[in-house]
Amino acid sequence: MSDASLVEPIVEYRGVSKFFSGIRALEKVDFACRPGTIHAILGENGAGKSTLMKIMAGVLKPDAGDVRVSGDAVQFPTPQSACDAGIVCMFQELSLVPDLSVADNICISDPPRRFGLIDRRQQVRRAEELLARVRCEDVDPNSLVRELSLSRRQMVEIAKALGRDPKVLILDEATSALTSRDVQTVYDLLAELKAQGVASLFISHRMHEVDALCDTLSVFRNGQHIETFAKGTKSERDIVRLMIGRDVETQFPEKPLVSSASDAGEAILEVSGLKWGRRLNGIDLTVRRGEIVGLGGLDGQGQKELLLALFGVLRDVDGSVRIGDRKGIPASPAAAKSAVTRMALVPEDRKTEGLMLGMSIADNLLSSSYAQISSGPFIDPTKARDAVAEGIAKLQIKVGAPDDAVMTLSGGNQQKVVIAKWLMIDPDIILLNDPTRGIDVGTKQEIYKLMRDLANEGKAILFYSSDYAELIGCCDRVSVLYGGRVVSEQVGDAITEESLVSASLNIDTEGA
């Protein structure tokens, strides 16, 4: 470490801040990374890791502060200019073009040319060389990317990044879908690059990978850079503590005193061995009436897929599910909401899946409950008006007039419209997919209270949140998912930030 810190940093941030519509993503971040290191960036969901990387890669521009590359202040207008400066980024969402071939993708930004035209033979040869470097000789350079499995695509992505001769290589969750053999390949490759003086920035939620691979660790929390230290100077337990920090507690409604299983209501939703593709690998779960069950874990461990599967959105789901007295998964969202045991899903992205943004607040509120407000084939205007008024009053949605377009509302009020819309069908089971994402604290608290009230009315709530504080404050039980499985179930007072974070990373802090 003492040697490394003498080396001039290749990338340096000075007082960099970034805001998204007033919400802080990064604040006054000072950060440096040096050539010949493998640098881990750690932090909870929303800590600002991705923003940090996107600024480096030219996707976002900082609102304040400057970024220096090899000592010179730079502003990258496009990803291409960052790439020209030797900063190559592999994003969590893949940046491959599915309809082009593997070779096309690997050489996409600077293909070999003959007489100005792309030389396909040369291109295939270059792709083969790079694929051989990542030990993926089994991938045919002429096959289309869409034909490959997710793990192969990630390896192609790595080959593509290598082909650009990086000085700084950013790996954002680049190993999330890899097999253990591939992971070893990537390890070897990174070690090789390190010896060549390349700086690698490594974002991973797997502590054991960070441990095996990285020499320097930086912890981020709430958009701030907390600390940078050499590997081995802190225990895993200390690192977890740094990641959580000491935040101001939000107010949560009081939980009922009875939280032992025997006192709770009847089990209304029973899931066992639920499987879907590679994302769900045998989920077991029970939700009772009057109970809020949280889904914990890091992003992308199958929580969203579980909710979608239960709501009848996914095809070819295996495993047994009992909803009320009925066995089996509903065939579609339409079936899920109109069954005897009604189910509602507040989706992940309210702008595309939750709302029809251009339509009025009233139309949005009614869009799930036409069965309840119609007489025969026609919508009953009186019932509709009453239902809209009731929905607005119940959630205290701040609206000018119900006929205004829903996009004129603030994020918090939009989310209230989504929730109110689903409450109109009087659901028995409510699935919530990160319902407080991107909304203000006041509305968050109203939603917490509403959830508790609904549970007290005897509804069953399954609640995914990427915010641990919410899970602790709201839930009677939390199931933590990792790799498409429930790895830990925590009840009542046993739900703590430490236990949740440890379970999310699938490590055992007690043993550390």
Place this chain on the structure above:
Amino acid sequence: MRVFRLKRWVMQNVGFATALLLLFVLLITYNMMHPRGFSSAVAIQNSNEAVAIIFVAMAQTLPVLLGGLDLSVGAIMTLTNCIASEVVNGSPAQMLFGAVLTLLSGSAFGLLNGCIVVYGRIQPIIATLATGAVAIGLALAVRPKPGGNVDDDLSWALTNSVYDLADTYGFADGGDAWWIRPFADIPVPILIVAIVALVVWLPFKRSVTGRTVYAIGSAEGAAYMSGLPINRAKITAFTLGGFLAACGGLYLAIQTSSGNADIQQAGAYTLNSIAAVVLGGTSLLGGSGGAIGSLVGAMILRVISFFFRILDIDPLLQPLIEGFVLLTAVSVGAFRTLRVKNKLDLFR
């Protein structure tokens, strides 16, 4: 190995392979049923009638690959048809100049489309609906009444066989030279289409710009993140579309020796071009397919209409049958959706 490659090619180009097979079957059947089937005369007549729609369909392919639609291709063809009817005559040099001017004006119109789409940030379908009307307006200004003055020799030479071409202009011993014998019966229009496809389309497809067009249609975000020249590719695509539509207009003028600012005809060509693109295996979502497929698709549409002549079918039934055939053919592409695992993906 070779079998494997062929199999993979078919798997990756199911739509195009199906279209090719369908065209082959239709052509063979048609010629077998035709009293003078498999003759040069039939081939010349059929190919003449197919050239304009082939070029317009190839023009439509580019915006479709980007994930959009161009409603002005038929109008650009009509406009350039009218321009050509005014300028393609006189001395050989003047005719050449007229032809180049026609192609340039079509390309310029395509360039305009591209700039409006890129810098005006307007969806292609509505931008080209407007510019298409502009093109028809210009065409009417150029040629208020049908008619025109295209060199007769040129018209004769380019709409017949290679032999006639050589005969008209007196090269290769008037078509009797030994080296031209093997090609003498090939219709010139087929040759023109093949040359444009080989000299314009294939190099474009293999350029970085062409590659970018596919990448944009497949995943625009990934294309941007990979640092590809997105605006340049979009503008080039529309410009090339204008050029190909102008090829259609120019040929139509040469073939008919006249120009006609026919609004109905322009609309019909635009709609048929979309049908041809889809038939040829290009996805309306963008990102996969190609102009060669559209060429085949356009020929399929034409051959179907040729059948009506020899089968003695009531002309009133023609649209009905054409509609059913088209519906059946495009349904093949819908099988993809049966494999989607997350139903939300269907809406993305």
